Amino acid sequence: MSLPKAVYEELEKVVGSRNISDKEYVLAGNRAQTPEIPVRHRSADAIVLPGSTEEVAEIVRICRRHGVRYVGTVSGGIPTAYATEENTILIHFKRMNRILEINEKDRYAVVEPGVRHVQLYPEVRKRGLSYTAAAVGPGGSVLVNIACTGGDHHNQYGSSRPTRYLLGVEMVTPEGEILRTGSLEAGAGWFCPESAGPSLRGIVKGYSGNAGHIGIVTKCAIALDRCKGPAATRTEGVSPHSRIYMDDECSRVYVFNYSSIQDVGRAMLALGESEVGATVQKYFYLPLSLMMTSSANEFWEKWDGFRKAFPMPLVVHLAPHSVREREYEEKILFDVVRETGGVRLPRELERWWEEHMDYFMIVSRLQSVLRLGGSWLPIKTGGESVRHLCDIGDSIREFIHDFTDTGKIFDAPQNYQIIPMEYGHFASFELLFMWDRTDPNSFRYMQEFCAASRETDLKHHAHSMTAGGYGRAGEALGRLYCDCHLWAGRIRHSFDPDFDPDA
Amino acid sequence: MLYPKTTEEVREMILAARHSGGGLVPVSSGPPHFHGASVNPNAETLDLSRMDRVMAIDRRSRYVRVEAGVTFGDLLPQLAAHGLRLNLPFLPRPSKSAVASALEREAVLMPKYQYDYPDPLLTVETVFGTGDVFRTGSAAGPGTMEENTSDKVIPWGPGPFDYYRFLGAAQGTIGVVTWATLKAEVAPSASRLFFIGSASPDPLLDLAGKLLLDRVPDECVLLDRTAFSMAFAEPGQEDALRAALAPWTLLCRVCGYERYPEERVDIYGGYVADACAAFGLTAETEPPFPVDPAQIERMLTDCDRRDTYWKLRRGDERELLTLVPPSAAPAVLAEMSASQPDAGFIVSPQVQGRAFRIECGLYFEPDPRQAEKAEETLFSLAGRLVPLGAYFDRPYGRLPELLYSDPLARGAMKRLKSIFDPDNVLNPGKLCF
Ligand SMILES: Cc1cc2nc3c(=O)[nH]c(=O)nc-3n(C[C@H](O)[C@H](O)[C@H](O)COP(=O)(O)OP(=O)(O)OC[C@H]3O[C@@H](n4cnc5c(N)ncnc54)[C@H](O)[C@@H]3O)c2cc1C
Numbered sequence: 009m010s011l012p013k014a015v016y017e018e019l020e021k022v023v024g025s026r027n028i029s030d031k032e033y034v035l036a037g038n039r040a041q042t043p044e045i046p047v048r049h050r051s052a053d054a055i056v057l058p059g060s061t062e063e064v065a066e067i068v069r070i071c072r073r074h075g076v077r078y079v080g081t082v083s084g085g086i087p088t089a090y091a092t093e094e095n096t097i098l099i100h101f102k103r104m105n106r107i108l109e110i111n112e113k114d115r116y117a118v119v120e121p122g123v124r125h126v127q128l129y130p131e132v133r134k135r136g137l138s139y140t141a142a143a144v145g146p147g148g149s150v151l152v153n154i155a156c157t158g159g160d161h162h163n164q165y166g167s168s169r170p171t172r173y174l175l176g177v178e179m180v181t182p183e184g185e186i187l188r189t190g191s192l193e194a195g196a197g198w199f200c201p202e203s204a205g206p207s208l209r210g211i212v213k214g215y216s217g218n219a220g221h222i223g224i225v226t227k228c229a230i231a232l233d234r235c236k237g238p239a240a241t242r243t244e245g246v247s248p249h250s251r252i253y254m255d256d257e258c259s260r261v262y263v264f265n266y267s268s269i270q271d272v273g274r275a276m277l278a279l280g281e282s283e284v285g286a287t288v289q290k291y292f293y294l295p296l297s298l299m300m301t302s303s304a305n306e307f308w309e310k311w312d313g314f315r316k317a318f319p320m321p322l323v324v325h326l327a328p329h330s331v332r333e334r335e336y337e338e339k340i341l342f343d344v345v346r347e348t349g350g351v352r353l354p355r356e357l358e359r360w361w362e363e364h365m366d367y368f369m370i371v372s373r374l375q376s377v378l379r380l381g382g383s384w385l386p387i388k389t390g391g392e393s394v395r396h397l398c399d400i401g402d403s404i405r406e407f408i409h410d411f412t413d414t415g416k417i418f419d420a421p422q423n424y425q426i427i428p429m430e431y432g433h434f435a436s437f438e439l440l441f442m443w444d445r446t447d448p449n450s451f452r453y454m455q456e457f458c459a460a461s462r463e464t465d466l467k468h469h470a471h472s473m474t475a476g477g478y479g480r481a482g483e484a485l486g487r488l489y490c491d492c493h494l495w496a497g498r499i500r501h502s503f504d505p506d507f508d509p510d511a
Numbered sequence: 512m513l514y515p516k517t518t519e520e521v522r523e524m525i526l527a528a529r530h531s532g533g534g535l536v537p538v539s540s541g542p543p544h545f546h547g548a549s550v551n552p553n554a555e556t557l558d559l560s561r562m563d564r565v566m567a568i569d570r571r572s573r574y575v576r577v578e579a580g581v582t583f584g585d586l587l588p589q590l591a592a593h594g595l596r597l598n599l600p601f602l603p604r605p606s607k608s609a610v611a612s613a614l615e616r617e618a619v620l621m622p623k624y625q626y627d628y629p630d631p632l633l634t635v636e637t638v639f640g641t642g643d644v645f646r647t648g649s650a651a652g653p654g655t656m657e658e659n660t661s662d663k664v665i666p667w668g669p670g671p672f673d674y675y676r677f678l679g680a681a682q683g684t685i686g687v688v689t690w691a692t693l694k695a696e697v698a699p700s701a702s703r704l705f706f707i708g709s710a711s712p713d714p715l716l717d718l719a720g721k722l723l724l725d726r727v728p729d730e731c732v733l734l735d736r737t738a739f740s741m742a743f744a745e746p747g748q749e750d751a752l753r754a755a756l757a758p759w760t761l762l763c764r765v766c767g768y769e770r771y772p773e774e775r776v777d778i779y780g781g782y783v784a785d786a787c788a789a790f791g792l793t794a795e796t797e798p799p800f801p802v803d804p805a806q807i808e809r810m811l812t813d814c815d816r817r818d819t820y821w822k823l824r825r826g827d828e829r830e831l832l833t834l835v836p837p838s839a840a841p842a843v844l845a846e847m848s849a850s851q852p853d854a855g856f857i858v859s860p861q862v863q864g865r866a867f868r869i870e871c872g873l874y875f876e877p878d879p880r881q882a883e884k885a886e887e888t889l890f891s892l893a894g895r896l897v898p899l900g901a902y903f904d905r906p907y908g909r910l911p912e913l914l915y916s917d918p919l920a921r922g923a924m925k926r927l928k929s930i931f932d933p934d935n936v937l938n939p940g941k942l943c944f
Contacts, residue, residue, distance in 0.1 A: 114836040115724075115865045171667055172627040185919055191834075193920035196902035199836040199866055202616070202628045202676065204906045204914045205942040206685050206927050210676035215648070215668030222671075231865055234724045277571060281697050282770050329725060333778050340770045392649050393572040393662035430626060433573055433694055434664050471649045471661035474668040482670070489652035490645045492669040495930070499672055502926040 011053040011097065015074045019056050019097070022066045027057040027103065038081070038098055040090040052079070052091035052098040059103045061178060061186055061226040067099060068224065069184030072506070080220045082121055082149035086157065088219050099224065101149070107131060108227065114199050115232040116175055121151045121225060138235035140170040155225045157217040160391070160436035163325070164429040165280075165288040166236060169391070169436070173231040175201045177212050179223035182504035187223060198229035211499060215391070215474035222503050236286040236327035241365060248302040251363035257331050261361040262341065264350035266290075266320040272426070273398035275322055275348040280394075280432020282344075284337045286327035289427045292440050293318055294420040300360050317357060319422045322350060325365075382418065383445040385454065387461055390473035391436045397426050400437060400470050407460040411441075416453035418442040437472060479509030516561045518636060518644060518689045524557060525687065525936060526642040534939040537683040539579040541606030543823065545830065546907035553939050557687060559608075566690060568593050572662045574633060576692045579610045583814040595695040596812060598624050598631045601732055601857050602742055602821060605814045610635075610691040616680050616905060618832075618859035618868035620730045620811065622723055624696055625862050628904075629679050631694035633666045637678055637686035640932025647675040650692065663692055677927055680905050683938045685931045699729065699766030701776045704808045705783050705794040708757030712848075712858065713841045715761040716867070718790045720837050722763065723864025727782045730764040730811050731860055735848070738855030741874060742821045743802055743810065749824070755800035762811065763794070826877040829885035831893055832905055833869050839900030840867045846899055847871050850892055869901075906942065915943045 010016075010030050020028050029035070030053060040049035053076075058064045071078045077096040081089040091098060105122030112135055117128060126146035132139060142153050142161040153159060154170045155177060161170060176192035176199070187193075189208040191200035201209040211222050238256040245251060254261075266272045272290050279285050297314040301307040322345075326337045345352070352358070388400065401424055412419040424439040441457060443450045465472040466488075475489035476482060479497025486493025497509030513535070515521045528535045534554030541560060544550070562578035565586065569575070570593045577586060583597075584605025590596055597609065600617040613632040619625050634650035646656070650663035666675055677685050709715050715733050722728050734742070736756035744752040763783055767775035787794040798804060815821050822828040835843050840858070847869065848856065857870040871892070873885040890909050893901070903910045915921045921943050928935070928944050935944060 111838070113720075113838045115863075168626040169667070171673075172630075187919050187923055188917065189920070191902045191904070193917045194902055194914050195916070196897075196900060197836060197839075200628065200834060200902055200904060202680065202904055203920065203924065204680070204902075204904045204911075206681045206924055207673075207676035207679060208920060208923050208927075210673040211923070211927075213667075214670050214672040214674070215665065216671050218671035231862070233863065234726070281573075282768050329782060330778070336771060336774050336778060343770065390649070391665045391667075393574075393664050395572050396661045399660070430624075430694075466653060469654045469658040469660045471653065471659060471663075471665070474649075474670055475652065476670045478671075485653075486670075488654055489669045491643075492645075492651055495645070495674070496670050496672060498930045499927070502930060503923075 011076065012074070015070065015076060016054060018070045019054070019067060022063050022070070023056050023058055027059070028054060030054040038084070038090070038100070040084070040087055049087065049090045049092060050094070052096050053094070055098040055100055057100050057103045061180065064099065064224055064226050065180045065184050065186055068180050068182065071097065072182065072184060080121070080156075080224050082152050083124065083144070083147045085144050085148055104226065109198075110135065112137065114197075116198055116229045117232060118198055118227060118229045119150050120227055121149055123150050124148060125150055125153070132232055133235055136235050137232040139230055139232050140164060140167060140173055142170060150230065151225055151228050154230050155213060155217065155228045156219055158389075159217075160389075160427060160429075160438070162289055162291075162427055163236075163287040164427055164436070166286040166431065167233055168429045171213055171215075174209070174213060175199060175229035175231055177201070177209070177225055177229075178227040179212070179225045181223045182221075182506065186226075211503065216476055221478070221500055221507075237325065237365065243366075252365050254362055254365050258328055258334055259365070260326045260334060260338070261358070261365065262324045262326070263318065263353045263358045263361055264322045264324075264345050265318045265353060266322060266348070266350050268349070269320065269398045269401040269426075271348045271350070272320060272322050273394045275344050275350060276394050276426070276428045276435070277432050278344040278348070279324070279341065280428060282340050283431050284326070284340045285324050287323065287325035288432075289323045290425060291321055291323055292423045292425045292438070293321060294418065294423040294442065295440065296321065299364070315420065318353060321353070323361060382442045383450065383454070384440060384442045385458075386438045386440045387458055388424070388437050388439045388465070388472040390471055391429075391434055392471050394426065394428055394432055394435045396471065397435050397437045399468070400465070400472050401426060403464050403468055403470065404439065404461075407464050410460070411453065411457050416443065417457055478507070480511060512556045512558050514558050514561050518638060521557070521559075521638045521687050521689055522642050522644060525638055525640065528555070528936045529640070529642060529934050532934070533936070535687075535936055536938045537579075537687045539608035539611040541582065543604070543820065545822075545828070551938055551940065559687070559689070562689060565589055568595065568695070569662060570594060572664060573695050573697065574662065574664050574692050575695050576663070576690060577609055578690045579608055579688055581609055583607050583609055583612070584816070587813055590695060591698060594698050596698045597693060597695060599812070599814070601859065602810060602815045604820045605816055607814065609693060610688060613691060613693055614679055614688060618857070618861060618870070620732055620859065621696070622731060622860045622862060622864055623726045623729065624694070628862060629666065629675060630862075632675060632679065633664050633692040633694055635675055635678060635688045635691040637688045639686040640934065640937045645674065645686070647678075664694075677931065682941050684928065684941050684944055685937065687937070697768050699772065700769055701767040701772035702729070702808065703765050703776050703780050703796060704804055704811070705761075705763045705765075705780075705796060706798040706804070707761040707763060707787060707792050707794050709759050709761075709792060710757065712759045712844050714790050714792060715759055716837065716840050716844075716858070718786060718792060719761060719763075719860045720864050721786050721790075722783065723860055725782065726863070727765065727779055727786070728763045729766045730762065732811075733759060733761045733858040733860075735759055735856040737853065738857050738872065741824055741855055743807055748801070752801060762807070764808065764811065822872060822874065825874040827882055828872055828874050829882060829889055830870055830872040831889040832903075832907075833893070833896060833901040834861070834904050835867050835869060835901050837865070837867065840869070842899045843896055843901050844869060846895060847892065850895070851888070911942055
């Protein structure tokens with residue numbers, strides 16, 4: 009079904025005829041590109057490209073008047089960025105792609121939604137600064153990543169989750185009004201996220217993002233940190249046959265393997281207490297192995313060796329200010345590893361991390377996980393103390409072997425990551441699993457695996473994830489989380505009167 | 512006055528107030544109260560001082576969970592016994608509630624541990640104005656507090672909203688917080704305190720920015736000589752100390768933790784010295800004025816346990832608190848100190864050095880007319896600071912008159928208020944409600 013002509017024309021008046029289309033070949037290029045996720049996506053009825061906040065506001069008002077649904081999208085990294093129902097248009101932000109300000113003194117950058125990591129990251133790095141760029145890759149939107157979705161990133165040990173770095177926000181509410189939050193709402197600039205009083209920052213994002221339900225974010229400021237590690241890196245080759253050179257005496261990577269997750273946790277906490285290291289991570293070994301190989305054939309050749317060599321790798325990047333401090337940090341690191349039973353990887357393996365330091369600075373190759381041609385899903389994407397997450401890691405063996413040993417999912421039972429943040433005050437978790445989507449039963453196996461995981465967490469009353477969902481739709485989990493689904497439903501309804509929390 | 516002892520009692524009191532149409536204003540700290548947030552002629556006081564349990568101190572995961580009535584005076588020694596410390600404001604009074612301090616976003620002394628403005632506040636339990644009990648972040652679930660096996664330390668959520676941000680700096684208008692989990696830090700095993708003096712605050716602001724960008728100092732705070740002498744002089748010695756001080760002093764402390772602590776202090780002390788040299792400043796460990804550095808270091812890491820709280824040495828005090836980005840700090844500070852040359856100034860870098868909280872204190876002998884005059888002076892000063900970039904994110908007294916000019920933002924706050932406190936039971940009339 010296509011959009012009624014009158015609505016199309018109203019939208020066209022706002023953005024101009026070059027910036028709207030309902031042509032099938034245009035829409036087809038903007039359908040879900042995630043065949044590994046077995047959700048049926050249909051085409052949107054039209055796609056519009058606004059050029060400003062005011063245009064977004066007008067589009068939203070037109071949609072509301074005519075009962076048309078809309079979905080915002082940039083790189084379409086996740087399925088919610090596509091139309092799933094009839095009578096839906098896509099609002100694509102590719103024209104709103106300006107870096108509006110990089111304020112070195114006040115350490116923030118202001119961006120529009122269409123700005124990708126690949127645009128902003130080099131600009132701030134040139135200035136000796138950095139920010140929390142998630143593993144979505146260089147094409148992901150900075151604003152969406154930090155203000156609207158997930159998420160965690162792989163070098164948050166010496167910093168924090170991206171959500172801590174979201175400052176002033178400008179958004180268009182479902183009623184088509186332009187709302188500004190934090191110091192911005194008082195005319196004091198972008199620097200502070202909090203309102204004077206109950207903070208409207210709280211409606212923009214919680215543990216998860218609300219992906220446009222409370223408003224389309226049209227601008228936001230993100231805080232900038234010091235860039236850790238070499239400011240400039242020499243590179244050679246073209247991905248995946250590329251490497252970088254770390255010509256810096258103050259940057260070192262060490263990788264250790266462990267046999268117990270509790271020992272990994274002890275090491276993380278001990279390093280955190282000493283504030284040693286810029287990045288510390290217990291990474292998942294399956295994506296690692298994929299990233300360390302450049303073809304499916306090479307992966308299958310090496311996987312067996314890799315899974316034995318580093319089933320539980322603790323990766324540590326030291327990026328101190330001086331050689332003396334590096335030596336001090338190395339002393340502590342090796343003490344901690346000795347006390348906790350870690351074993352350093354052979355140099356020929358460890359060298360891979362050194363040569364791919366871009367992976368610590370801005371993770372750019374996680375998409376390689378798709379190369380196997382299978383399906384994949386992250387679950388248990390929650391955060392808690394290192395202690396609690398290590399217990400959750402331990403509990404995975406209670407259910408995973410029923411699936412890995414029977415070929416229902418890929419046989420990689422340790423394939424979860426724990427990434428500490430704020431020097432080990434807390435951490436994020438992710439259990440990533442893969443399966444063969446050509447198997448007709450795979451969808452059922454995937455569902456069974458998710459259910460087994462959830463059941464195990466509930467049995468232990470483990471906080472492996474937050475509870476999403478608004479109103480009735482979020483009831484199953486929400487009632488175990490202080491009825492947060494009811495509160496979320498009320499908040500959403502108060503900003504979007506068309507949303508029915510009882511539906 | 513109502514004195515609940517449990518969350519259930521708080522709930523009953525709120526439900527009773529809802530029923531009778533009365534108002535309630537929660538108070539957690541003991542006197543003296545400074546900002547008037549808890550003064551409300553239209554509300555009965557809900558005094559939480561009897562809710563004074565320290566519920567958990569966890570050395571491994573570095574947090575403490577306390578009820579709202581637990582004061583700094585009581586809590587700090589207990590934390591020290593576990594090798595932990597809090598990210599404290601500058602020399603708070605011992606009767607100050609640790610929960611209220613974090614909820615109010617009071618300036619912290621160690622910006623390197625602060626990643627976001629509500630930090631060190633992690634999770635809370637609250638009773639909303641509806642009478643519903645709610646827990647934020649990972650304390651929400653799964654299950655009851657007793658069932659949930661997590662440490663309950665993740666502040667965000669549950670789900671797509673940050674409920675704890677609705678409660679911070681809300682002056683009790685959204686919910687009554689009954690307990691909170693606060694981030695704690697490892698107590699240092701070695702340290703060195705530097706005194707860096709300057710005739711102008713500007714190079715010290717830049718120096719603090721540089722040091723914090725590199726995450727060098729633990730405590731870092733800038734004081735003018737009035738605030739310095741009021742805070743640290745022996746009784747009767749304020750004037751002598753004031754006369755000996757540089758107009759501005761940056762206090763900057765570097766620390767070592769459990770492993771090779773002296774080595775870290777040496778390395779980080781070297782970074783302070785190098786940065787000072789680059790700014791043409793000198794970092795001293797033995798200051799050229801009559802104070803005991805060890806005593807100052809102790810005071811920086813504790814509350815003010817002397818008989819008379821330092822801000823009340825002259826009998827009474829009124830203060831103006833503002834938040835500014837680094838680029839606006841020099842102009843705001845210049846206007847403040849030109850307009851109030853006798854005031855005391857505390858400038859606390861926050862959130863990794865990306866902002867400064869500035870406190871301007873007027874100290875005077877107790878006299879209602881003087882107090883009224885001081886309030887008037889500070890309010891008019893606040894009005895002049897707004898165009899210079901000052902943000903009043905903790906709007907006490909008449910400051911709301913300078914805010915809420917954006918009708919949409921005000922409307923959005925009112926929508927939240929109507930969800931969580933539909934009958935306007937909690938601190939009615941405050942902020943924009
Ligand atoms: C391989 C891979 C790895 C990933 N790893 C991580 C990771 O480590 N950490 C992490 O945090 N995330 C990760 N993600 C998910 C990632 O966070 C999101 O895909 C990304 O943030 C979104 O950027 P995008 O440009 O792809 O947005 P899109 O996918 O285009 O949009 C994402 C969602 O935001 C909504 N949206 C888009 N624009 C706006 C707007 N202006 N206002 C409001 N809502 C809007 C969309 O409707 C959609 O629901 C990963 C994704 C992939 C594919």
